[in-house]
Amino acid sequence: MTKKFSLTPYLFLTPALLVIAVFVLYPVIAVVYYSFTSYDIVTPPSWVGLSNYQRLFTADPIFWQALKNSFIYLLVTPILIVLCIMLAIAVNRKLPGINAFRALYYIPVISGSIAVGIAWRMMLDTNGLLNSLLISIGILQEPIQWLSEPAYTLPIVMLLTVWMGLGHYMMIFLAGLQNIPEELYDAARMDGCNDFQKHWYITFPGLRPQITFVAVISSLAALQVFNEVFILTGGLGGVLNSGVTMVFYLWRQAFRLGHAGYASAVAMVLLVITLTFSIMNIRLLERGTEAD
Amino acid sequence: MAQTHPLNLPATEARRKATGAAGRKTLEKIFWYTVLGLMAVVTAFPFVWVFFTSFKGPNDAIYSVPPQLVPQYPTFDNYTRVWQQLPMANFFLNSISVAASTVSLNLLFTSLAAYPFAKMKFRGRDTIFYLLLATFVVPPQLSFIPSFVLARNVFHYYDSILALIFPSLATVFNIFLLRQAFKTVPDDLLDAGRIDGAGEFRIWWSILLPIIRPSLATAAIITFVYQWNDYFWPSLMLPTMTHKTLQVGLVALQGAFGSDSRGIAAGVVMTVIPIIIFFIVLQRQFVRGLTGAVKG
Numbered sequence: 001m002t003k004k005f006s007l008t009p010y011l012f013l014t015p016a017l018l019v020i021a022v023f024v025l026y027p028v029i030a031v032v033y034y035s036f037t038s039y040d041i042v043t044p045p046s047w048v049g050l051s052n053y054q055r056l057f058t059a060d061p062i063f064w065q066a067l068k069n070s071f072i073y074l075l076v077t078p079i080l081i082v083l084c085i086m087l088a089i090a091v092n093r094k095l096p097g098i099n100a101f102r103a104l105y106y107i108p109v110i111s112g113s114i115a116v117g118i119a120w121r122m123m124l125d126t127n128g129l130l131n132s133l134l135i136s137i138g139i140l141q142e143p144i145q146w147l148s149e150p151a152y153t154l155p156i157v158m159l160l161t162v163w164m165g166l167g168h169y170m171m172i173f174l175a176g177l178q179n180i181p182e183e184l185y186d187a188a189r190m191d192g193c194n195d196f197q198k199h200w201y202i203t204f205p206g207l208r209p210q211i212t213f214v215a216v217i218s219s220l221a222a223l224q225v226f227n228e229v230f231i232l233t234g235g236l237g238g239v240l241n242s243g244v245t246m247v248f249y250l251w252r253q254a255f256r257l258g259h260a261g262y263a264s265a266v267a268m269v270l271l272v273i274t275l276t277f278s279i280m281n282i283r284l285l286e287r288g289t290e291a292d
Numbered sequence: 293m294a295q296t297h298p299l300n301l302p303a304t305e306a307r308r309k310a311t312g313a314a315g316r317k318t319l320e321k322i323f324w325y326t327v328l329g330l331m332a333v334v335t336a337f338p339f340v341w342v343f344f345t346s347f348k349g350p351n352d353a354i355y356s357v358p359p360q361l362v363p364q365y366p367t368f369d370n371y372t373r374v375w376q377q378l379p380m381a382n383f384f385l386n387s388i389s390v391a392a393s394t395v396s397l398n399l400l401f402t403s404l405a406a407y408p409f410a411k412m413k414f415r416g417r418d419t420i421f422y423l424l425l426a427t428f429v430v431p432p433q434l435s436f437i438p439s440f441v442l443a444r445n446v447f448h449y450y451d452s453i454l455a456l457i458f459p460s461l462a463t464v465f466n467i468f469l470l471r472q473a474f475k476t477v478p479d480d481l482l483d484a485g486r487i488d489g490a491g492e493f494r495i496w497w498s499i500l501l502p503i504i505r506p507s508l509a510t511a512a513i514i515t516f517v518y519q520w521n522d523y524f525w526p527s528l529m530l531p532t533m534t535h536k537t538l539q540v541g542l543v544a545l546q547g548a549f550g551s552d553s554r555g556i557a558a559g560v561v562m563t564v565i566p567i568i569i570f571f572i573v574l575q576r577q578f579v580r581g582l583t584g585a586v587k588g
Contacts, residue, residue, distance in 0.1 A: 005415075008492050009408035013420070016405035016462035022442070023459040024427045027435030034437060041441055090327055101328045103575055105335050110571050110578075112521030114539045115563045118546055119338045122345075122553055127355040129341060136358035166335065171579060224431045227523050231543070247433045255528055260437050267434040278429040 028271075034264035041260050052265035063266065065241050066249040069154055070223055070273075073245060076161050077219045080169050081211060087166060088173035089199065102174070106167035113164060117231030120160055121147065124232075147232060150242035157243055160228045161221075169214050176210035177203065216281045223274055226251060246270050339564070346370055346557035354553045370558040374545065380562065382534045383541035390453050390526075390537060391519045394460045395512050402466035403508065407496050409467065410474030411482065424464045433524065440528060455529040456537070460519065466511045473507035474500055509577050520567055538563050 035052055037045035056063050091102050108116060123129040124146040131143035146152055180202065188198045204211075226247040229237065237244040237252065244252075246266065254263030341361065345354065349365035374380060408414060409421055439459060449455045477500060485495045501508070523539045530536045536544060542563050549555040571578060 009412045009414040009417070012404045012408045012412075012492075012496070016401040016467060017420070019401065019459070019462035020424065020427065020464065023439060024430060024435060024464075027438035028430055030438035030441070031434055041437075041444065087331065090324065090331070093324065095321065095324060095328075098328075099575075101332060103572070104332050106571070106578070107339065107568060108335055110517055110521075110567050111339070111564045112523075112539060112567065114521070114523050114542055115560045116338070118542065118556060118560050119342045122556065123338060123341065125355075125553075129355075129359055132355055132357050132359040163335070220429070220431075224433060226433065230523075247431070250433060251524070254437050255440075260440075264437055267431070267437065270431050271434055274429050274431055 031264045031267050031271075034261050035268045037261045037264075039261035039264070040258040041254075042258075045261060048261070052262050055262070056265050056269070062241050062244065063249060066244045066246050066266075067269075069242075069244060070225075070246045072154060073158060073161075073222045073225055074219055076158050076165070076222050077215055079162055080165050080218050081214055083162070084166060084169035084214070085173050085203070085207065085211075087170040088177055089203065091170065092174055092177045102167075102171070105170060108164045108166070109168040113160075113227035114231055116164060117160060117228055120156075121232055121234075124156065148239050150238065150240045153233065153238035153243040157225075157228050157232050160232060161225060164228075165218060165221075169218065172214060173207060173210050176207045180206040212281070212284065215284075216278070219277060219281070220274060223247075223270070223277065246273075342557045342560050345554060346561045348554050348557075370554040371562070374549075374555050374558045374562070377548065378541060378545055378559075379534045380541070383536055383538045386453050386530075386536065387520060387538040390456045391516050393457050394519050395515045397457070397461050398463060398466060398515055399508060399511060401462040402511070403470050403501065403504075404496070405462065405467050406470035406474055407492075407500065409471045411477075411479070424467065427464050436525060436528065439525075443529060451530060451532055451535055453530070453535065453537070456519070456522070456526055459525070460515075463515070466515065469511050470504065470507060473504040477503050506577075506580065509574075510580060513574060513577055516570075517567065 034045060036047060036049060038048045038052075039045035087105070091098060091105075125131075126143050126145050128146075130146065131140065134140040135143065144152075146156060184202050184206070185198060188202055193201065224247050225245050229243050229245055229248045230251075233243045237248055247270065250263045250266045250270065253259045253266060344361055344363060347366045347368070347370070348354065348363040349367045349369070351365050352363045353360050409417065443450045443455045447455075447458065449458065481499055481503075482495055485499050490498070521539060522537075523543070526537050526540045527543065530540050533541075533544065542559050545559040546556055549559075
């Protein structure tokens with residue numbers, strides 16, 4: 001093999017790398033700079049030093065609320081893992097029509113959070129289906145204002161995320177289940193395992209790669225949630241900011257209030273949290289493979 | 293009758309055992325179908341309800357105790373009303389243009405980039421590749437502030453669908469996916485091509501791409517669905533009504549129609565139907581794409 005410099009690989013790479021450099025790498029650098037400026041996108045940014053961060057951490061209770069809400073939002077990850085493994089076990093059997101069920105569960109995943117969110121909003125309206133259903137079966141006397149009650153806002157938004165993710169993560173776990181050799185279950189049955197023990201000792205360890213994958217993907221998505229909050233709160237973030245998450249707050253500061261510099265500081269906090277989270281996840285993943 | 297032949301005994305016992313097992317089997321089946329059916333209600337009901345609501349006439353109740361599901365006076369009026377008051381045709385056309393051009397150009401760019409990562413040795417390969425992987429953890433929303441500035445002040449494509457196409461021309465995810473696919477192609481095939489005098493570009497085009505067609509389909513589907521459903525960035529870029537995509541238009545519709553639930557429901561149905569049909573037609577590729585993505 002002759003080792004000589006060739007331009008060919010770089011030619012193949014150029015178009016894609018150019019796009020990624022302009023729309024991913026440059027923005028990261030620019031956002032660091034903007035976070036030290038006062039900037040409204042229309043007039044040029046002016047340097048203000050650390051004052052955005054100072055305000056963020058010491059004088060902005062809504063930011064802390066957003067931070068708290070985003071961390072609460074991470075609860076969707078364990079909920080999704082448990083529900084989707086159960087669902088995958090349920091659909092992992094040879095029954096006539098099983099594919100139709102799997103497909104049906106997948107439909108919320110592909111329908112898009114905006115359309116689905118609007119449907120939910122209509123059902124949860126004070127004059128909506130949920131209230132009329134609950135009243136007619138006698139659970140409620142008076143309609144509840146589901147979407148204007150601060151205590152309900154975040155749980156309802158999280159419920160939408162869970163509902164939309166069920167089919168997606170179910171499919172991932174299903175693929176994992178189908179990779180677990182049947183002989184392991186036969187051996188377990190010989191050893192006298194009951195159904196619960198069978199899943200505890202074989203299914204869960206067998207699904208480890210999928211569990212890690214889903215944990216990473218769904219927790220990153222949870223930290224970055226926007227559409228569900230936007231659509232269910234009508235773009236307002238809920239009464240008393242009860243549904244405001246980090247990305248929603250970033251959006252409001254940058255694109256509603258025109259505080260792009262301040263929003264960039266929020267973006268930096270988001271980046272640091274996401275990075276920490278990813279590193280933690282990778283550590284966990286490495287520990288998982290070492291154990292094998 | 294009282295006399296049972298001793299030889300019959302084990303036979304009946306076996307039969308009883310067999311029918312018992314069969315009975316347990318049917319019970320199990322009934323149990324699982326109940327579970328699956330309940331779950332189907334949970335996931336499908338909102339769609340069914342929106343679908344029926346979109347056909348309700350003015351005399352069909354939206355809110356009533358007990359609730360009314362099926363319209364008694366079905367009508368297409370809601371659809372015509374939505375179609376008349378909003379430029380739905382534009383929304384569809386814009387969404388289709390964005391999705392089609394993004395998918396085709398993105399696959400071109402990312403499959404070009406994936407080839408050297410999979411099959412060539414060159415300086416900086418690993419550094420560049422890991423740098424790309426690192427961008428996975430950058431929240432996309434973080435880039436929207438600088439991208440907004442670029443759109444307004446540098447590229448001047450604010451308020452045009454070009455603003456949605458350009459940033460999506462290459463995605464790290466697709467480079468990664470296609471790199472994995474190229475890696476499975478044996479080097480002998482490439483060498484055979486080289487002996488026949490094919491250049492690297494020819495090898496990429498006429499040997500590699502045809503082999504990895506399933507992975508290309510996967511990448512195409514994932515990209516298409518993502519573009520079709522994307523809202524955050526398009527909502528920032530498309531203020532003019534006729535320039536909006538379906539998702540952005542649907543939110544505008546929701547605002548314009550206010551408490552007209554029948555009209556909003558019709559808008560939701562029109563937005564969702566194309567992607568559901570797309571999914572039903574390409575179901576197998578969808579699922580393969582997902583499981584492939586986990587392995588990669």
